[in-house]
Structures are given as C-alpha cells and as structure tokens.
Amino acid sequence: MDWKWFHRLASPPYIYGLAGRLIPWFAWPAAVSMVVALYLGLFVAPPDRIQGEGFRILYVHAPSAWMSVMVYTIMALSAAIGLIWRIKIAHAVAASCAPIGASFTAVALITGMLWGKPMWGTYWEWDPRLTSELVLFFLYLGYMALRSGIEDLAQADRASAVLAIVGVVNVPIIHFSVEWWNSLHQAPSVMKFGKPTMAWSMLEPLLLMLLGFTLYFAAVLLIRLRGEVLRRERAATWLRQALEG
Amino acid sequence: MPAVMHFLSMGGRGQYLWPAYGLTLVVIVMNVVWARTIVREAREDARRRLLMDGGER
Numbered sequence: 081m082d083w084k085w086f087h088r089l090a091s092p093p094y095i096y097g098l099a100g101r102l103i104p105w106f107a108w109p110a111a112v113s114m115v116v117a118l119y120l121g122l123f124v125a126p127p128d129r130i131q132g133e134g135f136r137i138l139y140v141h142a143p144s145a146w147m148s149v150m151v152y153t154i155m156a157l158s159a160a161i162g163l164i165w166r167i168k169i170a171h172a173v174a175a176s177c178a179p180i181g182a183s184f185t186a187v188a189l190i191t192g193m194l195w196g197k198p199m200w201g202t203y204w205e206w207d208p209r210l211t212s213e214l215v216l217f218f219l220y221l222g223y224m225a226l227r228s229g230i231e232d233l234a235q236a237d238r239a240s241a242v243l244a245i246v247g248v249v250n251v252p253i254i255h256f257s258v259e260w261w262n263s264l265h266q267a268p269s270v271m272k273f274g275k276p277t278m279a280w281s282m283l284e285p286l287l288l289m290l291l292g293f294t295l296y297f298a299a300v301l302l303i304r305l306r307g308e309v310l311r312r313e314r315a316a317t318w319l320r321q322a323l324e325g
Numbered sequence: 326m327p328a329v330m331h332f333l334s335m336g337g338r339g340q341y342l343w344p345a346y347g348l349t350l351v352v353i354v355m356n357v358v359w360a361r362t363i364v365r366e367a368r369e370d371a372r373r374r375l376l377m378d379g380g381e382r
Contacts, residue, residue, distance in 0.1 A: 114353075127336065134338035140349040180356055187352050191345040198341055296353065303360040310367035319371050 090169050092309045093318040099302040099309075106299035113292035121285035128282070137195040139285055142270075143293040145188040148216055149251050151181030151297060155223075156248040159241035171237035172312060174244060175227060176304035180297060182220035189213055200264055208257035209265035212250060219247040233312065 088094045121139035128135035155177035162170035192210065193203040204210065223240050230236035258265050269277045270286065278286075313319055335342045 132338065133336035134342060136335065137338075137342050137345045140345050144349060179359070183352050183356060187349055190348055194341040194345045198338055300356050300360050303357070303364060307360070307363035307367040310364070310371050313371070314374075319375060323368060323372055323375070 090167050092169065092313050093322065095169055096306055096309045096318075096322055099306045103299050103302045106295045106302065110292050110295035110299055113288050113295065117285045117288035117292055120288065125282045125285055126279070131199065134195070134198055135282075137191055139289050141188060141191040141195055142286060143289045144184045144191060145213070146290055147293050147297060148181060148185035148188050148213065149254055150294065151177050151184065152216060152219070152244075153248065153251055155181060156244045156251075159244040162237060163241040163245070168237070168312065169309070171241065172305060172308040173301070174241065175237075176301055176308050178220055178224050178227075180300055180304070182217065182224065184293075185213065185217040185220060189217060196264075205264055207264045208261040209254065209263050212254040212257050215250055216247075216254060219243075219250060223247070 117139065121136055125136070127133045155174045158170045158174040158177065161167055162174060189210075192213070196205070197203050223243050226243055227236045227240045230239055255268075257263060258267050270283070270290075310319070310322065313322075333339050333343070
C-alpha cells in the first residue's frame with residue numbers, strides 16, 4: 081500500500097498550505113447556513129405550543145451544546161492519535177480545539193441558563209445535564225491550564241493528551257444524563273434514533289444551524305492550526321516559504 | 326413600529342432571548358478574531374526567529 085499521502089498529511093508545510101486553501105471552503109458555507117438558519121429560526125418557524133416564542137433560544141443553545149461535545153470528542157481523538165502514533169500534527173489539532181470548545185461550552189451553559197430562568201424559574205440547578213456540561217467546561221480549562229503550565233512542548237502534548245482522553249468519559253454522560261437520571265432538562269429531540277420529535281418548520285433552522293456551526297468550527301480550527309504549525313516549526317527553509325506565501 | 330416592538334418582545338421572553346443571541350454572536354466573532362491574531366503573532370514570531378538564525382540553512 082502506498083503511504084505517501086499519509087506522510088504528506090503529517091508534514092507541517094503541507095498542512096499549513098492545505099489549511100490555508102481549505103478555510104474559505106468552510107467559512108463561506110458556514111456563514112450562509114448560519115444567516116439562513118437565523119432568518120428561518122426567528123421569522124419563519126412558528127412559536128412553540130407550550131414554550132411560546134422563548135423556545136427560539138434553542139437555535140443558539142443546541143448548536144453551542146453540540147459544538148461543546150463534538151469539539152471535545154475531536155480533541156480527545158486527535159490527542160489519542162498524537163499519543164499513540166507520535167504524530168505532532170495531531171497534537172497541534174488537539175491544542176487548537178480546546179479554546180474553541182471551551183468558549184462554546186460557556187455559551188451552551190449561559191444560553192441554557194437564560195432559557196432555564198423563564199422555563200424552570202431558576203438560572204441554575206445541580207441537575208445531571210447541567211452539572212456534566214459544567215464538568216466539560218472545567219475539563220477544557222484544565223486541559224488548557226495543563227498545556228500552558230508545561231514549558232516543554234512534547235511533554236505538554238503528552239500530559240494534556242492523557243487528560244483529554246480520560247475526560248472523554250464525560251461525553252456519553254452528558255448525552256445520556258437526561259435518560260439515566262431524572263433531569264429538568266428536556267430529552268433530545270434530534271440527536272436520537274428514530275424520527276425527530278419536532279415539526280419540520282422548527283427543525284429545519286436547527287439542522288441548518290448545526291451544519292453552520294460545524295462548518296464554522298472547521299474553519300476556525302484550520303486558522304488556529306496554521307498558527308500552531310508555525311509556532312512549532314523550526315526548519316528555516318519552509319518557514320521562509322510560508323512567510324513569503 | 327408596533328410590529329418591530331412585538332418582534333423584539335418575543336412574547337415577553339425578549340429579555341432572555343436577545344442576550345442569548347447576542348452572546349452567541351460575540352463568541353462566534355471573537356473566535357475568528359482570536360484565531361487570526363494567533364496566526365499573525367505566530368508569523369511575526371517566525372520572522373523574528375528567522376532573522377535571529379540569520380543566513381541560509
């Protein structure tokens with residue numbers, strides 16, 4: 081089997097160039113889907129029968145919550161790949177994921193609180209879903225603190241990778257928390273087997289927003305990855321090329 | 326104007342809904358700005374490194 085493509089994928093100069101070329105292909109579709117989803121979500125989708133207009137917080141809350149767990153899963157996977165096969169670029173991907181994931185976990189928590197106040201009468205409850213999402217936020221912070229606390233890059237990569245991998249147990253806990261325990265949080269209406277329990281006019285903006293957020297994440301990750309690759313690279317020849325290009 | 330006010334009130338939930346949308350927008354924009362700053366700084370840093378090394382290698 082020809083492994084050339086695989087080695088090329090692990091080479092910093094190739095990744096730097098490829099990431100730069102790919103960014104617009106994710107950024108523009110992300111922007112378009114988010115704007116269309118925003119329009120559909122605010123103007124076209126009908127008010128909820130029980131929650132009224134307030135349910136529209138869903139269109140920013142659910143995609144942020146999706147980001148928080150998706151980004152963590154990608155971060156842990158990359159960290160594991162970096163740790164097992166000693167691929168530096170995988171560590172660079174993991175390191176680039178953390179701040180994005182952390183910020184959207186904060187958004188998921190805060191928009192959730194803003195939704196919870198009128199719905200449940202309280203901003204915060206030590207509910208399984210809310211608590212496990214808060215733990216996710218601290219996992220991100222811990223990961224970033226650990227990285228910035230270790231001077232040696234290779235050592236920081238390895239130590240933070242272990243933390244990311246151990247923390248991944250929290251991901252299924254977040255997802256199934258509403259089923260395993262008696263939770264205030266409503267059960268999933270999209271991320272489950274079988275048909276979604278939502279009218280299409282309400283579901284369409286949500287799916288489009290989820291798509292938009294995912295593409296947006298890819299674009300921001302690629303930008304960050306370029307910075308991370310540059311920071312790590314010591315070989316003068318390609319650095320010179322990259323800076324000129 | 327009443328139509329706009331009606332829209333903004335979001336059935337009395339505007340005070341919760343708009344901060345949620347606002348925060349999300351801010352974080353979306355901030356992440357892009359933040360990432361681009363990191364690339365710019367990495368480029369400047371790399372340039373300095375090259376200058377310090379000097380000469381061809």
